[in-house]
Amino acid sequence: MSDRVAVVAGAGGPVGRAVAVRLAGAGFTVVGVDRNEDGLRELPDGIRQLPGDATDPTVPKALLERIVAEVGVPDVLVNTIGTFAMGDALAATPDELRLMTDVNAGTALWLTQAVVPHMRQRGSGAIVHVSARQATEPVEGVVAYSLSKAALTQLVRVLDVELRPQGIRVNAVAPELIDTPRNRQFLPADLLDHAVTPDALAEVIAFLVSDAAAPVSGAVLPIHGS
Template sequence: MAERVALVVGAGGPLGQSVVEKLVAAGYRVAGADRRKDGLETLPSEVVRIPGDATDPEAARRIVETAVSELGTPSVLVNTIGTYGMGDALSATPEQLRLMMDVNLGPALWLAQAAVPHMQAAGGGSIAFVSSRWGAEAEAGVAAYSLSKAALNHLVVVLNHELRGSGIRVNAVAPQLIDTPLNRSFLPADVLAHATAPDAIADQLVHLVTDAGAPVSGAILPAYGF
């Protein structure tokens, strides 16, 4: 991919920030987007910072258009936005399901809709999302969350079929649990003992979207930790 431009959405969180730093180190010109301006302030100084909430389709479009205007067409799009919620299927509420779908599925679709036409015009690109083990393996107690991640997995496969002919690759990394300050605030130590560091997940995302991952498209990469 000739244009080494990347857009990372959710760049203000621990995982997104790690992806940004690794892409900068790999020689990419990077735009980072997040709804939290304080998170954007921690990014490297050379990164273009774009405030915006990609759960809103119009905001997602503005994020992409700003990145294109500031840096040129991104050859790489990484979306790290996500949320987590516990609760079984029989007690799930419309509000819980809507939140999980709006945050875990919506931005991936809206950002793809906005970015893909630019990538197609440029001759190709690579997209990566963050899924979850529970999107592929059923587990009690995380019904709405796992449904939203299963839908995200299906979106990866659908986009792979629709875009393969245009030179655009679409993949996802599926952690079981990421070791973040938020997760540490409510999960017990025995659970966190098996969590994966954000840097380790970021390494897999960067591998998939850069030339090293060129043979791979339509994959949900397990990154479950030990």
């Protein structure tokens, strides 16, 4: 076990799993968090599994306190939790916008609030959230998703201003399209040929939390695939 601890939220999904494996390979003691217990069980041996629904605002604080007590203070938090829905602007409903915002932006805020007090005591930490290209570039047919990811992107920039003076770096990656089993169910193969893989995304995230990226904070890195 390493004394460097990384928490990966959403580790039961393809991106979170790839990030957890990559950080474990980089020498971190990794704790994977997800409400999807079946997905967590697919993690390799050596990566700790902690079931919990981080999209519930009341849950992240207890999850982080348990991790600190049982494993140690996290050096790194990577949040890969997100949801997606199609829908153009004139057809959007309050429930759709609320769900997208709660999951895509709210979860990032609640996880950050839960981990920062522990990082602040040590004076260092690295946080990465997963945004999307649609947060900054207009795309038709995904208005609620785009708005929620735009909120997440702005949150990352605000967190950078507030937390960088305390030694805590906050960044985001912004993929256009990720090659996942779910996306393969409804997107054409020629489109997915240009998507970024979870492993490639994990490589970028691993760099952002590494010492080599120490000067980088407040960045939202576009990852458009091939």
